[in-house]
Amino acid sequence: MTKAPGRYFEDYEVGQKFGSGTVTVTAEKIKAFAREFDPQPFHLDEEAARDTFFHGLAASGWHTAAMTMRLFVDSEIKPDGGMIGAGGSDLTWPRPVRPGDVLHLESEVTELRPSRTRPEIGIMKMRLTTYNQANDPVQIASPTLIVPRRPH
Amino acid sequence: MTKAPGRYFEDYEVGQKFGSGTVTVTAEKIKAFAREFDPQPFHLDEEAARDTFFHGLAASGWHTAAMTMRLFVDSEIKPDGGMIGAGGSDLTWPRPVRPGDVLHLESEVTELRPSRTRPEIGIMKMRLTTYNQANDPVQIASPTLIVPRRPH
Numbered sequence: 059m060t061k062a063p064g065r066y067f068e069d070y071e072v073g074q075k076f077g078s079g080t081v082t083v084t085a086e087k088i089k090a091f092a093r094e095f096d097p098q099p100f101h102l103d104e105e106a107a108r109d110t111f112f113h114g115l116a117a118s119g120w121h122t123a124a125m126t127m128r129l130f131v132d133s134e135i136k137p138d139g140g141m142i143g144a145g146g147s148d149l150t151w152p153r154p155v156r157p158g159d160v161l162h163l164e165s166e167v168t169e170l171r172p173s174r175t176r177p178e179i180g181i182m183k184m185r186l187t188t189y190n191q192a193n194d195p196v197q198i199a200s201p202t203l204i205v206p207r208r209p210h
Numbered sequence: 211m212t213k214a215p216g217r218y219f220e221d222y223e224v225g226q227k228f229g230s231g232t233v234t235v236t237a238e239k240i241k242a243f244a245r246e247f248d249p250q251p252f253h254l255d256e257e258a259a260r261d262t263f264f265h266g267l268a269a270s271g272w273h274t275a276a277m278t279m280r281l282f283v284d285s286e287i288k289p290d291g292g293m294i295g296a297g298g299s300d301l302t303w304p305r306p307v308r309p310g311d312v313l314h315l316e317s318e319v320t321e322l323r324p325s326r327t328r329p330e331i332g333i334m335k336m337r338l339t340t341y342n343q344a345n346d347p348v349q350i351a352s353p354t355l356i357v358p359r360r361p362h
Binding site: 141 | 243246247248249250251252262263270271272273275276277279280283291292293294295296297298299300301302303356
């Protein structure tokens, strides 16, 4: 059995949009991620978070980035060979992610260009906006992906 | 008991550098992160990873970003009120992170400016380079932090 191929560079176009499923954020998940990767009071404990910049428990921005990646991987974008990130510029977090938030992702192709040095790949830039259940953006990212060109 | 205050905006200077401890990457940690946040063959299974872009098991870039945050939080930079990220631009991964890698971080202050709109905070840009045990960079990031000004 061989896996069906994903999309090639030639299958994308600028302006193309992809939706996603959802992920529900819980206090326990926020704290578990923070204990391992970002152990600061505003990510670890409701009480300790109250008098901080965040005025209450909030997810680490890197947790939001990781949850966004999961929504992105599970979405319909599916480049052949997988999601290979060359980088992610302009990552911002316009508002905190809170316990109980339900996140979803909207991704849009913003730029497509063949690689100058490697004829077998193309470069695809995207804009990824992660929203909460109120449709307020909680993360904006502009990753660059490496996408294979369709074999001749 | 009150916690000793951290550093204020006035305590940093452009060019100032901070080191870090280390984190050891294992195959099990790579796979556990990937199962939750980035379930793609090259992050999940040695055998399946062999014929991919990465030619073997590699950590998700978002796992590397999260491990970097842990090194950063545990380092001596310690702004008062915690590490508040306004964003992270130009995140790139020059080479894969592999099982057995031992990572450390070097961070440098690249820009300091008072906020134009909020007199109680300053904006600090940094360059964070995450290295493996061979001192080859595995991630470069340029986050912007919000740092409190020293109270009068």
